[in-house]
Amino acid sequence: THFGFETVAENDKARRVRGVFDAVAKRYDVMNDFMSGGVHRLWKTAMIDWLNPGPGSHLLDVAGGTGDIAFRFLDKAGAGAHVTVADINAEMIMVGRDRALDQGRLALDWTVGDAEKLAFKDRTFDYVTIAFGIRNVTRIPEALKEMRRVLKPGGRFMCLEFSKVVVPGLDKIYEEYSFRVIPRIGSMVAGNADAYRYLVESIRKFPDQETFAGMLRTAGFEQVQVRNLTAGVAAIHSGWRL
Numbered sequence: 001t002h003f004g005f006e007t008v009a010e011n012d013k014a015r016r017v018r019g020v021f022d023a024v025a026k027r028y029d030v031m032n033d034f035m036s037g038g039v040h041r042l043w044k045t046a047m048i049d050w051l052n053p054g055p056g057s058h059l060l061d062v063a064g065g066t067g068d069i070a071f072r073f074l075d076k077a078g079a080g081a082h083v084t085v086a087d088i089n090a091e092m093i094m095v096g097r098d099r100a101l102d103q104g105r106l107a108l109d110w111t112v113g114d115a116e117k118l119a120f121k122d123r124t125f126d127y128v129t130i131a132f133g134i135r136n137v138t139r140i141p142e143a144l145k146e147m148r149r150v151l152k153p154g155g156r157f158m159c160l161e162f163s164k165v166v167v168p169g170l171d172k173i174y175e176e177y178s179f180r181v182i183p184r185i186g187s188m189v190a191g192n193a194d195a196y197r198y199l200v201e202s203i204r205k206f207p208d209q210e211t212f213a214g215m216l217r218t219a220g221f222e223q224v225q226v227r228n229l230t231a232g233v234a235a236i237h238s239g240w241r242l
């Protein structure tokens with residue numbers, strides 16, 4: 001890694017997050033399939049189906065990584081749609097850009113940037129999404145305010161993230177799976193159990209559905225709604241800038 005070049009001011013979480021995604025970028029897509037049994041694909045499709053974007057619309061996908069949300073958005077929105085992907089990690093962006101080129105996709109901009117300090121003007125985008133990214137952000141309230149700031153009035157925000165399992169009994173099985181199985185798969189497939197141990201811990205620490213909905217309201221989003229996926233293993237939060 002490049003730990004030697006980091007400033008002292010950078011906090012532990014940001015450093016750790018960067019290390020994790022540097023380490024896994026090239027195997028990120030295959031790992032997602034392995035660990036979720038492919039279910040992450042359904043969750044991502046569920047978010048874009050709910051968003052139901054129109055032709056010619058412009059999405060900012062924050063923490064967009066290797067492009068899963070961006071590609072689904074373009075397929076759903078149709079003609080004239082455009083996506084700007086912003087991710088703090090250049091390795092992830094490079095993998096995404098290569099994927100887009102391989103698929104002949106042109107309606108995308110790939111940018112390196114921090115969710116807490118978005119490099120876009122106020123009221124730029126019709127939609128802003130973040131999938132499995134907000135959990136990794138150091139100052140979540142800052143990032144939520146930023147994502148609202150760059151939305152046009154009438155624009156919609158959606159966040160897909162791991163959440164709290166709402167079915168008694170299933171929560172125990174899920175804990176067991178995440179703490180025992182995921183780091184093992186991480187070490188077998190990506191050669192990095194620690195990176196996946198970090199991911200599991202970060203899922204556990206993330207606020208539950210109601211708490212996170214409150215954070216959206218505090219950031220100024222209106223008509224906040226939540227949909228659980230797979231009994232709350234993941235959830236989609238929606239909010240509007242009105």
Ligand code: SAM
Pocket residue numbers: 017021062063064065066067068069086087088089092113114115116130131132133136137138
């Ligand atoms: N959205 C993609 C998906 O659903 O497959 C990628 C999700 S991946 C689990 C998390 C992504 O968040 C990584 O690509 C990481 O680099 C990015 N990330 C972490 N902290 C960030 C920040 N502060 N600003 C922007 N991106 C960040």
